Amino acid sequence: MPPQLKTLLPFFAALILFFLIIRHFLIPESFGELGHYRANSIEEIGDLPIHYAGKSVCIDCHDIEAEQQRNDSHASLSCEICHGPGAKHANDYEVKLIKSGTRKDCGRCHNLHSARKIEAVVQVNIQEHHTERENCIDCHNPHAVWELKE
């Protein structure tokens, strides 16, 4: 073996060793377990907190509204469509939820719109429909829509 190589060999060996050590510390734990990514991040994403509790949680407490809704045309709707995300409220009753029922709120689904299939949803012109009252819920009970108030 030429003497130059002999002197360089330990140098290269040290370099490669150095690279391997650095590499060992740079690659995070669980990287490559399932693929070219950090396998632990799947769990981290799965552990994120939820905001929408789901209808089954709501009707555990609010049985009167649930009963009303079950027998009316809004039966299939989730409570949180109108009341907003309720996971915090489910854990702490002090956290209040919104009550929607203005012309704008109900109009999201029920305002006359040519792209809405007429068989998919009941539609009215929310600007013209019973203008003597301000909000939809002044007449309609959103849990039992055809129970009209006086």
Next chain:
Amino acid sequence: MGAKRINKSRRRFLKKSVVAGGTILATSGLKPFSVLIFAAKEPEDTLNPWYGIGIDIEKCIGCGMCAKSCKLENDVPQEPFYFRSWVEQYTIKNDGTIKVESPNGGIDGFSQSVPDNEIFKTFFVPKMCNQCAKSPCTQVCPVGATYESPEGIALVDEEYCIGCRYCIQACPYGCRYLHPEKKTVDKCTLCYHRITKGLKPACMETCPTGARIYGDLNDKDGELSLFLKKHNCQILKPHLNTGSKLYYNELSAEVR
């Protein structure tokens, strides 16, 4: 004589054990390199879920609750208008021109902008990540921060993302954005944190008409498989061979 023979066989034994020991040591040393050897694959194990999505355009009423609840569930900034999930309205006018609109992504609903007498046909198209099986977005990531989970959901590792925006460019459906505060890329996870807890994704929980479903494509009797069997479903941009798993019923050819 005898002592010599014993010595020989002992030497052979020692040699063999050294080779065996060396091989074990070398392979254990190679283990960290399994990352380099890995190649992407679809799961052969059909017992695990392989998620897909179905959207019924016939049922969608364009209320935009899906887009709104998505923002609230996943802490997507309300403004500027970035989306994981949004709704578009397509209007094909009598003169043949096509108008596509999506005011604030639909989070506040839609009001009619084209008068009835000019409209030939109009419909809503809710959009979200297609959870592609051959996702271009995950292929381009230089650091391995975005990937397809074993359930077939394209996820982003926030810790590892360097915010280079390469994947935003690569997604042909515009489903990714750079989170303005975190400075990492964010996208639809099919509410991974909800479906693993047995809840529906937020957009499907709040869709009043049941226009959106998700399900396991491996489950041949599942809700999604039935949806695919019953309807004439299409995916977006099939020519790009992204392996999209978002199936639309009644998708018009005008939709891009």
